[in-house]
Amino acid sequence: MRFAGKKVLVTGAASGIGRATALLFAREGAMLTIGDINEAGLAETAAMIGGTVRAVPYDAEDHASCRALVEAASANGLDVLCNVAGMLKWGPTATYAVEDFERLLRINTTSVFVLCQAALPHLLATKGNIVCVASTAGLSGIPYSVAYSASKHAVVGMIKSMALEYAAAGVRINGVCPGQVATPMTRAAPPQGEIDWPLVMRNVPKLADGICDPEDIAEALAFLASDASRKTTGALLAVDGGQLAG
Numbered sequence: 001m002r003f004a005g006k007k008v009l010v011t012g013a014a015s016g017i018g019r020a021t022a023l024l025f026a027r028e029g030a031m032l033t034i035g036d037i038n039e040a041g042l043a044e045t046a047a048m049i050g051g052t053v054r055a056v057p058y059d060a061e062d063h064a065s066c067r068a069l070v071e072a073a074s075a076n077g078l079d080v081l082c083n084v085a086g087m088l089k090w091g092p093t094a095t096y097a098v099e100d101f102e103r104l105l106r107i108n109t110t111s112v113f114v115l116c117q118a119a120l121p122h123l124l125a126t127k128g129n130i131v132c133v134a135s136t137a138g139l140s141g142i143p144y145s146v147a148y149s150a151s152k153h154a155v156v157g158m159i160k161s162m163a164l165e166y167a168a169a170g171v172r173i174n175g176v177c178p179g180q181v182a183t184p185m186t187r188a189a190p191p192q193g194e195i196d197w198p199l200v201m202r203n204v205p206k207l208a209d210g211i212c213d214p215e216d217i218a219e220a221l222a223f224l225a226s227d228a229s230r231k232t233t234g235a236l237l238a239v240d241g242g243q244l245a246g
């Protein structure tokens with residue numbers, strides 16, 4: 001019961017890593033608010049949790065919607081913000097539409113900034129913390145993934161910058177960098193056309209059965225959000241089966 005009585009907001013909770021994170025925090029006593037654009041998936045997660053959970057639909061592309069989500073989650077204070085929502089769109093750089101690039105950055109990057117900015121006054125009051133889901137794509141390049149990798153490198157930069165800015169005030173900000181995780185996102189359509197597949201596949205998990213389950217990533221979020229990591233801020237925890245090891 002690492003989060004007994006703690007008020008926790010999890011975004012992206014309709015699916016994959018966000019759902020697994022919400023379920024884990026709920027099992028450990030958190031008072032949860034869950035957000036996602038997918039209302040049906042969000043309702044499913046709420047039903048899986050049972051008990052009291054506040055399900056708030058929001059659109060990460062819409063700043064006002066992000067702020068309203070934080071407001072709903074922090075009506076009685078906020079201890080933890082888990083930024084999980086995100087999207088992936090593959091494609092060769094030469095033909096990647098600027099509109100797709102900008103949309104992906106709005107969802108994966110700008111929304112994280114807006115949510116953190118709205119949550120920080122509440123986290124200052126509780127000496128709470130933030131955990132953002134970045135990616136191995138935030139620590140190394142991924143071919144045919146120019147927008148996604150840019151968006152996650154930016155999240156890594158925000159984690160480190162905000163961690164420095166808020167450390168003296170007692171608010172910790174950390175990140176999890178998953179490698180390949182078995183979720184709907186990884187099952188999305190791969191890039192079409194002239195793709196150098198050996199280049200894409202050069203950096204796969206090294207552990208036997210190294211592809212992560214959403215629950216593996218949820219455990220990392222819970223560790224970083226818990227008091228067990230009270231001396232950890234500005235850190236990036238790769239959960240990638242050794243993908244980044246070489």
Ligand SMILES: NC(=O)c1ccc[n+]([C@@H]2O[C@H](COP(=O)([O-])OP(=O)(O)OC[C@H]3O[C@@H](n4cnc5c(N)ncnc54)[C@H](O)[C@@H]3O)[C@@H](O)[C@H]2O)c1
Pocket residue numbers: 012013014015016017018035036037038041058059060061084085086087088107133134135136177178179180181182183184185186214
């Ligand atoms: N699956 C992987 O291999 C992998 C690897 C590294 C990092 N990640 C990151 O993990 C996070 C979760 O991804 P996942 O694998 O669970 O995928 P997922 O597709 O199962 O979940 C992503 C969730 O984000 C929500 N979302 C998307 N756009 C939104 C919007 N505009 N507003 C609100 N919510 C929106 C979706 O509805 C969905 O529920 C993402 O940030 C992703 O980039 C995933």
